[in-house]
Amino acid sequence: MNKNVELITELADAFGPSGFEDEVVNTARRYTKELDVYEDHMRNFYMKPKNFSGKKLHVLLDAHSDEVGFMVHSVRPDGSLRFTNLGSPTLVTLASDKVRVRNDRGEFIPGIISSVSPHYAKTSSANAGAITQINQLSMDVGATSDKEAEEEFAITMGEPATFDTTCEYDEEHGLIFGKAFDCRVGCAAVITTLNRIKDMDLKVDVSGVLAVMEEFNAGGAQIAAQTVKPDLVICFEGCPADDTIASGSDIQTRLKHGPFLRHMDGSMISHPRFQKFALDTAKKYGIKWQAGVREGSGTNGMKYHVANQGIPTIVMGIPVRYAHSANGITAEEDFENAVELTVKILTELDENIFETF
Ligand SMILES: [Zn+2]
Structure with a gap:
């Protein structure tokens, strides 16, 4: 396993649902020993050469350190957790x-x-096919009563949880299977880029x-914008790939087609001149890239682009199939091309170009 894959998989395996990113930060610390680092009280982790x-x-x-996850609402009398x-x-999975x-x-x-189970499918009120809301499901740690869950398992309301998935690496095809690539593959790209430059x-x-x-x-980004003032x-x-769920000209985000730079999404219009500069840089250096127009969702960009005096912001997406579920797929080469393009953008940028933005 090469260094990049090792970093991506360790970050992806870390426990870090929103608000509980401690383990992600601890992992990041081990890969940023040659940088100056600082952590605030929210667990935002800042790095500088x-x-x-x-x-x-x-x-x-x-990049955002959190992943989608869960919080225990209450312990049911049977010991299961609402x-x-x-x-x-992704509710359906x-x-x-x-x-x-x-x-x-x-x-x-x-x-x-x-x-x-099929044995009870006809008689149970919680028919799996009918689940439309998360509160129809339970988490089950095997407790047999609320008392046991709270006393023996030390689980009560407010405890965080997330998927238990360990990454697998298909070296022959340059693919990584796992959870939380949104956005741990992005975290890995930030760390790798900083170590490169x-x-x-x-x-x-x-x-x-x-x-x-x-x-x-996106509270962490709001704090970072005010703190860093970039x-x-x-x-x-780790942006959602649509190559196995859309068809024809609707497909915009494909695995192994390079970093995905969106012109807009539901939260931000990417700064058009910065976006053009980034795409022109990809063309100049012959780095694989893809672009698209996202009709929904958002990124931390929603906070940055309207912060302070206005900050030109773009999104460097590394495609992830089945984001927000327990099992996704991302490609090593997309990660490498995203880092390479970013290094080239940083090499080309200067005050004069910024003035034209
Ligand atoms: Zn994300």
Whole structure:
């Protein structure tokens, strides 16, 4: 396993539903030993190369450290856990997913999301096919009563949980299977880019942030915008691929077709001149790229582009099939091309180009 894949898989396997990103930050720390790092009280994790001057145009590389997950709402008398969502997990695939619940002692308790076995499908009120709301499901850690769940398992309301999936690497095809690539593959790209440029003499200053709570309310990015006050932002994303769910000319985000730069989504119109500069840079260096027009959803860009005096922002998406579910697919080469394109953008950028934005 090469260094990039090792970083992506360790970050993706880390526990980090929105608001509980501690393990992601701890993992990131191990890969940023040659950078100056700082963590705020929300667990936003800031990184700077040691040659950061503070005097040049400042480009911030952002990725969100959280993933979609769950919070225990209440313990039912039978010991099962009613839960709600943190962010928007794919509802239809939840039944029977493996999860990890962090208990009051900080331990991880294995569990599964309930399903209705065929033996009871006709008689149960919780017919699996009829599930339309998350509160019809339960998480089950195997407790037999509410008392046991609370006393033996130390699980009560407010405990966070997320999918229990361990990455698998198909080296022959350059593919990684796992959870939380949205946005841990982006976190890995920010860290890898900063480590690549840390000794380069660029015309811009570059820093990075792994921002918390994007899936919930993008609060981490709002804090980062105010704290860092960058001039430009590149938001990395593990962006949803549509190549197996759309057809014909509707397909815009394909696996193994390079980083995906959206012209807009439901939260932001990407800065058109920065976007053009980024795409022109990809063409100039012959780096694979793809672009598209997202009709919904959003990124941390929603907070940055309207922060301070207005910050030109673009999104560098690394395609992820089946984002927000327990099992997704991402391609090593898309990660590498995203990092390569970003390094080239940072190499080309200067004050004069910024003035034309
Ligand atoms: Zn995301």
